[in-house]
Structure formats: structure tokens, C-alpha cells
Amino acid sequence: MRITISGPPGSGKTTACNNLSEALGLKAVVFGKIFREIAAEKNISLIELGAMAEKDPTIDKSIDERIVEIARENEDIILESRLSAYMLKRNDIPAFKIYLYASPEVRMARIGVREGDSFEKAMADTIERQASEAKRYMMYYNIDINDMSVYDLIVNTDDLTPDEVLELILDAIEG
Known part of the structure; x- marks a missing residue:
């Protein structure tokens, strides 16, 4: 079974992906890690890489082509x-x-803890990052990332533990 997990920064995507991978015994590929690795290789921030990607579509397109390639090659993957x-x-x-x-409050608190930033810095950086992503996705793919019609399951993780999120996902997959 192929499974995709999407959402804004700090929503719990990576945690859910790792937990689901362990529960189902499926390989998981986290593409945000690739974007972070590109930024690190260039010795720039995610925001700076996002600004570069607004001018150079090959950055996003190479990652997105890899998503499709991996999905085609693997029937069982997250x-x-x-x-x-x-x-x-x-x-x-x-x-x-x-x-x-x-x-946003929950996401910024999570990001601040993860990145070691203050709530205010996490908020500013994340707002800028999300705006850049939304702009690029519309510009390059005509995708409105606020369009939820492609999803089979939508989960608000505000008041849920990682285990509760996993349980909801497993119930939906099995149901």
C-alpha cells in the first residue's frame, strides 16, 4: 500500500510517518529531509533555499520527480x-x-522546540517558508495547497498524542 502524508510545518508529519512506518513495516521517505540536506550542502537556511527555489524551478521539480519515481517503483511505501x-x-x-x-500556535511551539528557536522566530520563519512554498507550488504546478479534495483522511493533531494520531491513521487505512 502506498501512503502519502502531507501538511504544514509542525503538524506532526514526520513523527506520524516514522510511527506508521514502524507499525506497518513499510519504508518511509521524508522529502523535507532532502530539502534540508540541499540547504545544508549550500550552507544556507531553508528560507534562503526557498527564495532560490522561487527563481529556479529545478530545485522543486527534481524533488517532486523523485516522489513520482519512488512511488512508481514501490507499491508499499510511505x-x-x-x-x-x-x-x-x-x-x-x-x-x-x-x-x-x-x-499555528501549536505548530510554532513544536517548531521552536525542534529547531531550538523562540516562538517568535519560529513564527516568522515558518510564515515566510509557507508563503514561499504556496507561491512556488501555484507558479510551477498550478497547485493550491489549501485544496483538501485530494486527501482520504484529514486529521487535526492539536490535541492528539503521536500514538493517537497513529491509531486514527491505522483505523482509517484498515477501515
């Missing part, structure tokens, strides 16, 4: 990225598509 559900749908690749979200 793909975690902002666009994985859209990319698989556009390429007629079947998958169970999950969208996780949380309120």
Missing part, C-alpha cells in the same frame, strides 16, 4: 512531503492520502 498527494494523483498512482494539520 511518502512524506507537501506535494506527494497531488503528485501521485496527477500521475494516476494509487495511494491512501493523509493530511495532518494543527493550529
Whole structure:
């Protein structure tokens, strides 16, 4: 079974992806990690890489082509990225598509803890990052990332533990 997990920064995507991978024994690919690795290789921040990607579509397109390639090569995989559900749908690749979200306050607190930043810095950086992503996805793919119609399951993670999120996902997959 192919599964995609999408959502905004701090929504719990990576945690859910790792937990689901362990529960189902499926390989998981986290594409945000690839974007972070590119930024690190260039010795720049995610925001700076996002600004570069607004001018150079090859940055996003190479990652997104990899999503499709990996999905085609693997019937049993979990793909975690902002666009994985859209990319698989556009390429007629079947998958169970999950969208996780949380309120901005919860997401910024999670990001601040993860990145070691203050709430204010996490808020500013994340707002800028999300705006850049939304702009690029519309510009390059005509994708409105606020369009939830591609998803099979949408989960608000605000008041849920990682185990509760996993349980909801497993119930939906098995149901």
C-alpha cells in the first residue's frame, strides 16, 4: 500500500510517518529531509533555499520527480512531503492520502522546540517558508495547497498524542 502524508510545518508529519512506518513495516521517505540536506550542502537556511527555489524551478521539480519515481517503483511505501498527494494523483498512482494539520500556535511551539528557536522566530520563519512554498507550488504546478479534495483522511493533531494520531491513521487505512 502506498501512503502519502502531507501538511504544514509542525503538524506532526514526520513523527506520524516514522510511527506508521514502524507499525506497518513499510519504508518511509521524508522529502523535507532532502530539502534540508540541499540547504545544508549550500550552507544556507531553508528560507534562503526557498527564495532560490522561487527563481529556479529545478530545485522543486527534481524533488517532486523523485516522489513520482519512488512511488512508481514501490507499491508499499510511505511518502512524506507537501506535494506527494497531488503528485501521485496527477500521475494516476494509487495511494491512501493523509493530511495532518494543527493550529499555528501549536505548530510554532513544536517548531521552536525542534529547531531550538523562540516562538517568535519560529513564527516568522515558518510564515515566510509557507508563503514561499504556496507561491512556488501555484507558479510551477498550478497547485493550491489549501485544496483538501485530494486527501482520504484529514486529521487535526492539536490535541492528539503521536500514538493517537497513529491509531486514527491505522483505523482509517484498515477501515
